[in-house]
């Protein structure tokens with residue numbers, strides 16, 4: 001599926017409200033995360049390695065969610081897991097991996113990440129027209145899921161890493177990038193003035 005045909009994908013849509021973080025505020029978050037130019041380079045190197053295996057990576061992540069009913073319930077209605085919902089989100093999830101590994105971290109990227117945050121919170125279910133699924137992904141799980149998303153990519157990175165130091169550099173850059181996403185997504189969960 002190409003970017004243009006992924007249902008509900010809105011990166012670059014000028015109608016999206018901007019992220020609360022302007023360039024200066026965003027640069028401070030990157031500084032706090034120790035995310036620098038070297039990390040951006042490492043992410044681009046990771047992209048070349050991971051991209052051919054994104055479906056396999058999604059199988060791992062979906063397997064993880066699917067094997068924990070307290071996570072799967074966020075994709076479920078009283079009738080059970082909503083396969084169409086899972087499938088539509090999966091396509092955007094794959095695109096998110098590509099986007100995270102090649103992000104310019106500019107205003108359009110930041111605005112879409114604020115939207116992805118809302119999609120886990122107040123606008124959950126709207127993009128895919130789902131009825132009867134939980135109305136929010138509870139924030140505690142947003143934080144907790146960072147670890148499996150970080151840990152499980154390592155064997156994929158190892159397939160193309162030049163050596164252990166290269167693997168470590170890409171893996172740490174990935175962790176910073178996922179935390180950066182979560183940081184932007186948290187705008188949707190935090191009360192006004194506290195973000």
Ligand code: HEM
Pocket residue numbers: 008009010065071072074075089092093096116119120123124125126127128137141142143145146149178182
């Ligand atoms: C680090 C943690 C997480 C990452 C990286 C992540 C990633 C994503 C991405 C990329 C999307 C699609 C965004 C788009 O529409 O373009 C998405 C949507 C979604 N995620 Fe997460 N997610 C995380 C945590 C969770 C957790 C803990 C759950 C609970 C099972 C969850 C459930 C969902 C659901 C239900 C949607 C669809 C929301 C909607 O209705 O639009 N996510 N996630």
